[in-house]
Amino acid sequence: MQSPQSNEELARQRAIEIASEYFPIASEAIEPLVERIQTFRVQAQSALAGDDVASRTDAVSHQARSLLSVGVDHVKTLSAVMLEGGIIPAFAGFTLIRSALECAGVALWLLGPPDSDLRVLRAIQLSRESLNDSRRLAATSQGTKYRGLAPDDEYLQRFEQMRDSRPANAGKSLVAPSITDRLDAAEFFVTKHSPEQETLLTLWQRTSGLAHGRRHAIWQNSEARPHSADHVGFQVMVRADLVALTAHFESSTRYLDDGVALLELRGSTS
Numbered sequence: 001m002q003s004p005q006s007n008e009e010l011a012r013q014r015a016i017e018i019a020s021e022y023f024p025i026a027s028e029a030i031e032p033l034v035e036r037i038q039t040f041r042v043q044a045q046s047a048l049a050g051d052d053v054a055s056r057t058d059a060v061s062h063q064a065r066s067l068l069s070v071g072v073d074h075v076k077t078l079s080a081v082m083l084e085g086g087i088i089p090a091f092a093g094f095t096l097i098r099s100a101l102e103c104a105g106v107a108l109w110l111l112g113p114p115d116s117d118l119r120v121l122r123a124i125q126l127s128r129e130s131l132n133d134s135r136r137l138a139a140t141s142q143g144t145k146y147r148g149l150a151p152d153d154e155y156l157q158r159f160e161q162m163r164d165s166r167p168a169n170a171g172k173s174l175v176a177p178s179i180t181d182r183l184d185a186a187e188f189f190v191t192k193h194s195p196e197q198e199t200l201l202t203l204w205q206r207t208s209g210l211a212h213g214r215r216h217a218i219w220q221n222s223e224a225r226p227h228s229a230d231h232v233g234f235q236v237m238v239r240a241d242l243v244a245l246t247a248h249f250e251s252s253t254r255y256l257d258d259g260v261a262l263l264e265l266r267g268s269t270s
Contacts, residue, residue: 071103098207104255
């Protein structure tokens with residue numbers, strides 16, 4: 001009769017076998033996403049057509065499509081590394097998934113609201129955020145201290161004019177909510193596949209911990225085995241958790257699919 005530990009090990013091994021068989025199946029969702037993004041066009045008289053005119057400096061549809069393209073590129077790269085390269089990364093896979101989740105979530109946050117004014121405002125907020133990051137990088141590369149966007153910045157003034165041209169948005173803050181708040185709000189537009197489905201924010205926070213080498217994230221979400229002792233305890237060997245990696249990978253492709261579907265919906269008149 002096998003011990004409970006042996007049963008646990010057998011169950012774990014079976015889970016790994018299932019994950020190794022399922023990962024290629026989950027990867028099949030990527031190319032259709034690439035095709036849909038590449039062939040997408042905003043139809044005249046659609047909701048996005050109106051949004052784009054009101055956010056012309058960096059149109060809503062352009063931003064959403066860019067976010068989804070970047071997200072799909074991340075999952076496509078992970079798929080290639082594992083299926084073509086034969087490498088199962090211990091942490092880099094979660095880094096790619098984290099970025100895909102963030103891109104999908106921000107796209108959903110941007111496209112999700114049924115109200116055009118809010119979609120346009122969020123696009124302008126993202127434009128301001130991008131400008132701020134660019135100005136900060138320029139200051140850093142020049143060895144100067146960044147003190148924020150100047151009130152007379154030409155691009156910032158354009159953003160303010162676009163905002164104020166729509167009465168419902170006039171005077172509203174152009175500072176985007178935190179990424180945590182954006183992903184939390186995006187959950188409303190996510191397709192639920194099961195009652196046990198973890199939220200986009202939960203998955204993003206977990207993969208963020210792994211991507212940044214947070215100790216608790218490593219202990220809680222990786223396959224660690226004692227390796228050797230040192231002067232304060234012991235060292236461990238960390239290996240890839242294929243089961244967790246496959247689950248997070250599938251979730252990221254599903255969120256990207258939700259984003260592409262919403263882009264198609266807002267860009268269509270049907």
